[in-house]
Amino acid sequence: MISVLSQPRRAFLGLLATAPLLRVARAAEQKTLRIGIMSGEDEDIWRLIATHAAQAGLTLKIVTFSDYNAPDEALAEHELDANAFQHGPFLEAQKAAHGYGIVPVGNTYFSPIGLYSTRWPSVAALPKGAVIGVPNDPSNEGRALRLLEALGLIKLAPSAGLLPTALDITDNPRDLSVKELDAGIVGRTLPDLDAAIVNTNWAFKSGIQIDKQRIGQEALANNPYVNFVAVNEADARAPWVAPLMNAIRQPDVRQAVVDIYHGAIVPAW
Numbered sequence: 001m002i003s004v005l006s007q008p009r010r011a012f013l014g015l016l017a018t019a020p021l022l023r024v025a026r027a028a029e030q031k032t033l034r035i036g037i038m039s040g041e042d043e044d045i046w047r048l049i050a051t052h053a054a055q056a057g058l059t060l061k062i063v064t065f066s067d068y069n070a071p072d073e074a075l076a077e078h079e080l081d082a083n084a085f086q087h088g089p090f091l092e093a094q095k096a097a098h099g100y101g102i103v104p105v106g107n108t109y110f111s112p113i114g115l116y117s118t119r120w121p122s123v124a125a126l127p128k129g130a131v132i133g134v135p136n137d138p139s140n141e142g143r144a145l146r147l148l149e150a151l152g153l154i155k156l157a158p159s160a161g162l163l164p165t166a167l168d169i170t171d172n173p174r175d176l177s178v179k180e181l182d183a184g185i186v187g188r189t190l191p192d193l194d195a196a197i198v199n200t201n202w203a204f205k206s207g208i209q210i211d212k213q214r215i216g217q218e219a220l221a222n223n224p225y226v227n228f229v230a231v232n233e234a235d236a237r238a239p240w241v242a243p244l245m246n247a248i249r250q251p252d253v254r255q256a257v258v259d260i261y262h263g264a265i266v267p268a269w
Contacts, residue, residue, distance in 0.1 A: 036083035052247035115216035133196035
């Protein structure tokens with residue numbers, strides 16, 4: 001006997017046949033990404049980003065660091081799929097020093113460095129011979145010196161580019177003393193200095209009162225120090241890059257950046 005299946009039953013059996021294939025396809029779409037960030041407030045922001053990424057089939061495993069040099073090393077060794085903690089001059093210094101094949105794939109936010117003081121109410125009040133603490137890693141020291149120049153305190157050799165050192169100071173009318181310290185320590189030593197240039201995240205961790213103790217700050221316009229997500233060159237066009245960046249560029253993530261950092265850090269997308 002020849003059995004004739006009704007159209008609805010034929011459709012139902014067709015769905016049963018294709019269901020395993022659909023499950024395999026959906027499983028293939030799931031991707032776990034290891035993302036390196038600095039420990040601290042960023043962890044709260046990335047927990048929110050992870051909820052958006054999950055909707056696009058991405059599971060984010062957030063790996064935290066306290067050493068600025070470690071996330072790029074881990075990325076280059078493929079212990080991470082991406083990191084999100086640095087700006088262009090920092091990455092360029094890392095690539096020059098280690099030969100990393102790492103590239104940016106999308107901006108995150110701008111974290112302006114500030115000049116802080118518990119002793120003096122303004123830049124103009126800084127005395128002759130004042131001791132100014134700055135981070136000692138190449139990119140952040142260069143950035144700090146550029147801020148001192150923008151504030152009219154020193155002049156730097158034009159040839160120094162984005163990575164000047166204290167040796168590139170060509171004019172120092174107030175005879176400032178630049179004290180190089182680890183980025184994680186400079187903020188904590190602020191009471192022992194006339195002033196210090198501190199990265200915003202370390203300022204928070206050091207208990208600095210951002211609004212009350214800041215006497216100078218970088219401008220955003222044409223600033224090369226915007227942070228971004230970075231990946232290995234081979235992954236620059238990976239299919240997960242676009243959905244990852246889309247998970248970051250959400251309205252509630254934008255608001256979280258503003259709220260968590262009390263406006264001291266601003267979205268850059």
